[in-house]
Amino acid sequence: MQKLVLLTLCNFLLFHQPTCADEDSHTYIDGEDVLLWMNTVGPYHNRQETYEYFRLPFCQGSKVSKIDRHHENLGDALQGVELKHSGLDIRFKENVGLTQYCTIELDQKKFESFVYAVKNHYWYQMYMDDLPIWGIVGEADENGEDYYMWTHKKLEIGYNTDQIVDINLTSEKKVKLVPNMKIQLTYEVVWKESTIEFRDRYEKYLDPSFFQHRIHWFSIFNSFMMVIFLVGLVSMILMRTLRKDYARYSKDDDLDDMERDLGDEYGWKQIHGDVFRPAPNPLLFSALVGSGAHVLSAALAVVLIVMVGDLYTERGTVVSTAVFVFAAISPINGYVGGALYARMGGRAWIKEMVVSALLIPGLISSTAFFVNFIAMYYHASRAIPFGTMVAMLCIILFVILPLSLIGTILGRNISGGSSPPCRVNAVPRPIPSKRWFMEPSVIACCGGILPFGSIFIEMYFIFTSFWAYKIYYVYGFTLLVLVILAIVTVCVTIVCTYFLLNAEDYRWQWTSFLAASSTAVYVYMYSFYYFFFKTKMYGLFQTTYYFGYMAVFSIGLGLMCGSLGFLGTSMFVHKIYTYVKID
Numbered sequence: 001m002q003k004l005v006l007l008t009l010c011n012f013l014l015f016h017q018p019t020c021a022d023e024d025s026h027t028y029i030d031g032e033d034v035l036l037w038m039n040t041v042g043p044y045h046n047r048q049e050t051y052e053y054f055r056l057p058f059c060q061g062s063k064v065s066k067i068d069r070h071h072e073n074l075g076d077a078l079q080g081v082e083l084k085h086s087g088l089d090i091r092f093k094e095n096v097g098l099t100q101y102c103t104i105e106l107d108q109k110k111f112e113s114f115v116y117a118v119k120n121h122y123w124y125q126m127y128m129d130d131l132p133i134w135g136i137v138g139e140a141d142e143n144g145e146d147y148y149m150w151t152h153k154k155l156e157i158g159y160n161t162d163q164i165v166d167i168n169l170t171s172e173k174k175v176k177l178v179p180n181m182k183i184q185l186t187y188e189v190v191w192k193e194s195t196i197e198f199r200d201r202y203e204k205y206l207d208p209s210f211f212q213h214r215i216h217w218f219s220i221f222n223s224f225m226m227v228i229f230l231v232g233l234v235s236m237i238l239m240r241t242l243r244k245d246y247a248r249y250s251k252d253d254d255l256d257d258m259e260r261d262l263g264d265e266y267g268w269k270q271i272h273g274d275v276f277r278p279a280p281n282p283l284l285f286s287a288l289v290g291s292g293a294h295v296l297s298a299a300l301a302v303v304l305i306v307m308v309g310d311l312y313t314e315r316g317t318v319v320s321t322a323v324f325v326f327a328a329i330s331p332i333n334g335y336v337g338g339a340l341y342a343r344m345g346g347r348a349w350i351k352e353m354v355v356s357a358l359l360i361p362g363l364i365s366s367t368a369f370f371v372n373f374i375a376m377y378y379h380a381s382r383a384i385p386f387g388t389m390v391a392m393l394c395i396i397l398f399v400i401l402p403l404s405l406i407g408t409i410l411g412r413n414i415s416g417g418s419s420p421p422c423r424v425n426a427v428p429r430p431i432p433s434k435r436w437f438m439e440p441s442v443i444a445c446c447g448g449i450l451p452f453g454s455i456f457i458e459m460y461f462i463f464t465s466f467w468a469y470k471i472y473y474v475y476g477f478t479l480l481v482l483v484i485l486a487i488v489t490v491c492v493t494i495v496c497t498y499f500l501l502n503a504e505d506y507r508w509q510w511t512s513f514l515a516a517s518s519t520a521v522y523v524y525m526y527s528f529y530y531f532f533f534k535t536k537m538y539g540l541f542q543t544t545y546y547f548g549y550m551a552v553f554s555i556g557l558g559l560m561c562g563s564l565g566f567l568g569t570s571m572f573v574h575k576i577y578t579y580v581k582i583d
């Protein structure tokens, strides 16, 4: 555990520099030991329900390695990577003929375990030189009475000078499972010269025919058209209406008081004395907006870093990067939330800061904690080790909180004091009754439809790569979709807010936040569709895991969109009321 914390810290400080195992240099001299690591085994359809490989009564080869298990980084520990040495004797560029490496004595209990595994389409994952290798445990015959297990592993390893660039595993020799038999496990290694470059060796795991599909390009194009249309619409409506309004209001100045009193004054200008009234529940509101800004900036930074660094190839690195970036970027949370809270006249700013800083980590931790209980019950390898939990707690307490504090202090002092363009009246104005579709609750529900429409195809790709183990690598698309989502969200909330203010309803802060964040409700609903129609997941663990983490994802997305919607609208509102002459 100490080693893990140390490695984690070391990883944080060095930002994923190679640790000390010899396979980290990825170069070998002839005859040097090459380690084959057994990772996990689990049902093919439940990709997140994984168990340590030796939970199934496989046997281990006799070769001992200096290191037995390793979690290399935080991402590994969080994703349930459990490497254990296979015990196979493999040396660089030395072929091994068919060799038996161990024998399983199949007593009744082991027999039942294997039959269960074969029945549930178990497959296993191994790693060699950080390249993943997958194989299936066995097969049932057509009528499902006899179960067979693959007993021979043929490893074909491609090398390019002193590096491993390609590995193929072929499972051979099907043996029918019968209680009390002996199963001999064998392996074979064939080394082949390969022309693949070392830096291209992950390419075969990527799936361009899936990700670069016409649909994907088409959806981006589609969303892009929508953006142009929306931006055009917003600017057209607003320019025309606002110009008319301004014209009317400035004409008013030339008329005498009598005429002005008779004039048909209505619309957004009427509520200038209430529009900057602090939102109800300012503490919660600022915390939500601050967290949303945090998620947004973290998402942008992670996508950019992963895109530039091609980090998706290294196991666990994207997760480690995300944790690191999220923690490092916490001042933004404090700054946005703290400044907003100060502008709304809140006094309990420390409380606001703590709520804001702990909102997302708390949400994720409680979900993880809950899922962990079930994982522990199942003895799944997804159960997060205690050391990792402590490390995460340390990050929250000693990195996220202090950085948020700095951000909050800066936010309060730099932009917390600015006063709104219009003074707030002492007595709130009554809100006139209006048609049902102008009610804030209705606006909040409908606001998410267009933004959801602009991202749901990308959601399919992201879900598929996460839940079906395709490696997601098209981060350029993600960036584009994030930008499109941001523009659509801001445009939609501005239009919604404009209509709301025109109906002389000044409750725009929560409305704009909720209208934008309702996108996430649609995404969560979509995840139900995805679960039932696009995957074959089953079982308590996988279902809890899926819906738990989908909820976290949706809430994060909701905060992000809500914050964007509110901040965009807030700029808009400040802008229009700045030019209004208040008599």
Ligand SMILES: *[C@@H]1O[C@H](CO)[C@@H](O)[C@H](O)[C@H]1NC(C)=O
Pocket: 156, 157, 158, 166, 167, 168, 192, 194
């Ligand atoms: C692995 O399989 C692929 C596709 O069948 C083949 O192109 C490649 O040469 C194989 N690599 C090795 C090292 O055998």
